[in-house]
Amino acid sequence: MAVLGITVALLVWVATLLLISIWKHIHSSWKLPPGPFPLPIIGNLLQLEPKNIPKSFTKLAERYGPVFTVYLGNRRIVVTHGYKAVREVLLQYKNEFSGRGDIAAFHAHKDRGIIFNNGPTWKDTRRFSLTTLRDYGMGKQGNEQRIQKEAHFLLEELRKTQGQPFDPTFLIGGGPCNVIADILFCKHFDYSDKTCLRLMNMFNENFYLLSTPWLQVYNYYSQYMKYLPGSHRRVMKNVSEIKQYALEQVKEHHASLDPNCPRNFTDCLLIEMEKEKQSSEPGYTLDDIAVTVADLFFAGTETTSTTLRYGLLILMKYPEIEEKLHEEIDRVIGPSRIPAVKDRLEMPYMDAVVHEIQRFINLVPSNLPHETTRDTMFRGYVIPKGTIVIPTLDSLLYDDQEFPDPETFKPEHFLNENGKFKYSDYFKAFSAGKRVCVGEGLARMELFLFLSAILQHFNLKSLVDPKDIDLTPTTVGFGSIPPYYKLCVIPRSR
Numbered sequence: 001m002a003v004l005g006i007t008v009a010l011l012v013w014v015a016t017l018l019l020i021s022i023w024k025h026i027h028s029s030w031k032l033p034p035g036p037f038p039l040p041i042i043g044n045l046l047q048l049e050p051k052n053i054p055k056s057f058t059k060l061a062e063r064y065g066p067v068f069t070v071y072l073g074n075r076r077i078v079v080t081h082g083y084k085a086v087r088e089v090l091l092q093y094k095n096e097f098s099g100r101g102d103i104a105a106f107h108a109h110k111d112r113g114i115i116f117n118n119g120p121t122w123k124d125t126r127r128f129s130l131t132t133l134r135d136y137g138m139g140k141q142g143n144e145q146r147i148q149k150e151a152h153f154l155l156e157e158l159r160k161t162q163g164q165p166f167d168p169t170f171l172i173g174g175g176p177c178n179v180i181a182d183i184l185f186c187k188h189f190d191y192s193d194k195t196c197l198r199l200m201n202m203f204n205e206n207f208y209l210l211s212t213p214w215l216q217v218y219n220y221y222s223q224y225m226k227y228l229p230g231s232h233r234r235v236m237k238n239v240s241e242i243k244q245y246a247l248e249q250v251k252e253h254h255a256s257l258d259p260n261c262p263r264n265f266t267d268c269l270l271i272e273m274e275k276e277k278q279s280s281e282p283g284y285t286l287d288d289i290a291v292t293v294a295d296l297f298f299a300g301t302e303t304t305s306t307t308l309r310y311g312l313l314i315l316m317k318y319p320e321i322e323e324k325l326h327e328e329i330d331r332v333i334g335p336s337r338i339p340a341v342k343d344r345l346e347m348p349y350m351d352a353v354v355h356e357i358q359r360f361i362n363l364v365p366s367n368l369p370h371e372t373t374r375d376t377m378f379r380g381y382v383i384p385k386g387t388i389v390i391p392t393l394d395s396l397l398y399d400d401q402e403f404p405d406p407e408t409f410k411p412e413h414f415l416n417e418n419g420k421f422k423y424s425d426y427f428k429a430f431s432a433g434k435r436v437c438v439g440e441g442l443a444r445m446e447l448f449l450f451l452s453a454i455l456q457h458f459n460l461k462s463l464v465d466p467k468d469i470d471l472t473p474t475t476v477g478f479g480s481i482p483p484y485y486k487l488c489v490i491p492r493s494r
């Protein structure tokens, strides 16, 4: 009897929760964009393919239009799809949609630093970081020289492979890693340095794991999943170890700081912290600076490194494109001078190839999640404050009107009929607006200079027939992750 009573009570309880949840949903969503009906607790998980959430968004856009709502866990998410809607979110409603949506695996960085900051310190931290990065990017010891200097080390490492097969992940990654390490700490790692390899391994592992179905689901259901074992624990452990490394660097810099003579980005933030201590405003702590530095370190390394690695694989699949690049490099730069930024103007083919690599690989397909900073009237809908907003980037990069045959790698997508570089406003691989990538200028310079330097000195050699190279990413989620491969680089004889 007692068992029956408990069962009935439980059933009534569950039914009541269900009704409350449905009622809450109907009540709160009557002015929201359309979307599939969510189930209690799981929301619209059944309508999404955790193996490829960006692709599920594209399918939902076909059904519900360019602005639609989905629910994951207890999160309300508005997705925008296609040039007009994404542009509107990023550029016309730039303040309203400039918050940062929660990323559960990065709670250690939440509301600090730049990337995962949805708090009051984001604006100032971002502004100050941008100004400082700009200062370090210009002048005689600016980014161009920094990258050129690093290109020499990278070429030397490539020579050491002596035409034998190697995994490019950490060898190529050493280039971007050292460029940002120089800006942040004036550090140059040897390509076999254990600490550097460990850091790059963690950046790489996190980017991969964050793109797997488990972490995609974890991001929205962390309240239920956080006690479970699984790869989310690995990501969080890496996040914490990277932050610990950054904190050690920040403390070392603090101990030897000369306020009149900043040596690098970290010193500049420390000087700012000391200045703020003298005012009554609560300012940065060493821990906040460590988060900012860690943000820049992994964002500055992993994105550019993955783009270069994916780019080399693409060029091996299309030897005729590699051949055209060799021809352009030989004509404009010649065999010995290191490539320079000014060469880009005379190298429309390389410029187009770099853009096409970024378009085709679609590195961050669903962008980073944004969040509404206030109740916002958008296209006749009312989107409440605190709603996650996803301005998808793949919907622009794979637009079949702007880039006919978007699934095919074609540098011609960025060339006009005279072979000149053709700008496209749909190229938003770095996003746009208030949250636009802080490292866009640096990344573009690195991609052009590193790729030109590599192809100036080497022919790429695939271990399999180019026709058999499969460019499909191994997993798509937070990022599009290139397949694992090895290659040989053969010194060019001219």
Ligand code: HEM
Pocket: 100, 114, 115, 116, 126, 180, 295, 296, 299, 300, 301, 303, 304, 307, 363, 364, 367, 368, 369, 429, 430, 431, 432, 434, 435, 436, 437, 438, 439, 440, 442, 443
């Ligand atoms: C190929 C290279 C890169 C790509 C494709 C890329 C792409 C992106 C994207 C899509 C975002 C999200 C923008 C948004 O929320 O609307 C972003 C943000 C960011 N990126 Fe990059 N990025 C690259 C390289 C870099 C580099 C080299 C750095 C550092 C120097 C960097 C630092 C950042 C930071 C700090 C943010 C956060 C901005 C904010 O929340 O205010 N990125 N990036």
